[in-house]
Amino acid sequence: VGAETAQAEVEEAMTAASEAEPSAYEEVNNNYEDAGDVNPIEQLVEGVPIDVTFPVNTSMSQIHERLAYDIVIQSKVDSIVINNVTINRGNNCNINDYSRDKFLPANLKFGRYTRLSIDCDVNYIKEVEVETNLGNYKFDQFVQR
Incomplete structure (x- = not known):
């Protein structure tokens, strides 16, 4: 009832x-x-129509001989456009220019994702803002890194 x-x-x-x-x-x-x-x-x-995770980028980790990470944004709705991603309000951590130019904006259907290279250790990420056609979403607590 x-x-x-x-x-x-x-x-x-x-x-x-x-x-x-x-x-x-x-x-x-x-x-x-x-x-x-x-x-x-x-x-x-x-x-929230998206999930944010930070998997290890094994190729870049081997090239740079240190752990390198990506940010993965996955759709939880039928259709969403990821227009921009800002990490730590643009301070000390950025999306790789090549990834930004090649993969944004990203038109995602349910379950699909975009994977972008980042230039920092995920342990120092305090906030991620994802700008979409459905609104902007801030993430500041990360369970899975």
């Missing part, structure tokens, strides 16, 4: 939000939706 009530409340909130901002549900050309048109209630209900 509680789940049914919660679901009804969510549906009411989404209906009210769509009436307040009808453009949130309109189709947009080129599968790109301006972050200003995102329905914040729907975003809260659905949760």
